[in-house]
Amino acid sequence: EMLKNLDLYEGYAIDARVISTITCEIKKNDLKGDYPTRFVKIQAMYNDKGILSSYKLYIEDNKVIVDISLETNVPYELYLFPAIIAIFYVGLIYLIYSKIIKT
Structure with missing residues (x-):
């Protein structure tokens, strides 16, 4: 208007x-x-x-x-799922790395 x-x-x-x-x-x-x-x-x-x-x-x-x-028109799912997977893998690597250092 x-x-x-x-x-x-x-x-x-x-x-x-x-x-x-x-x-x-x-x-x-x-x-x-x-x-x-x-x-x-x-x-x-x-x-x-x-x-x-x-x-x-x-x-x-x-x-x-x-x-x-x-x-x-890029759907947000295109970025959301890879970001979640990347966060999961970084967390998993951190847990494995911290267990190796403690032992």
């Missing part, structure tokens, strides 16, 4: 219906040096934490030229 109320420069738009996005439209010959040579639209999508998750580069007729996803 806060993003909708921002006063942005002409050519920028915010859509927060489903995923927060900021869109920038650059018209042909809109920048210095007669660039770009055609209409370009850049769309940045943010996750619910406000972190950039992906962005896309469009030209006319909503043709996607570049689509880059920055977000990875």
Whole structure:
């Protein structure tokens, strides 16, 4: 809701219906040096934490030229189980080592 109320420069738009996005439209010959040579639209999508998750580069007729996803969905189990196993082995090695030193 806060993003909708921002006063942005002409050519920028915010859509927060489903995923927060900021869109920038650059018209042909809109920048210095007669660039770009055609209409370009850049769309940045943010996750619910406000972190950039992906962005896309469009030209006319909503043709996607570049689509880059920055977000990875790595489950926590991928790190949790190896960490538990490592702690178990370190504890086991410590117990064995302490028994050897005591005897």
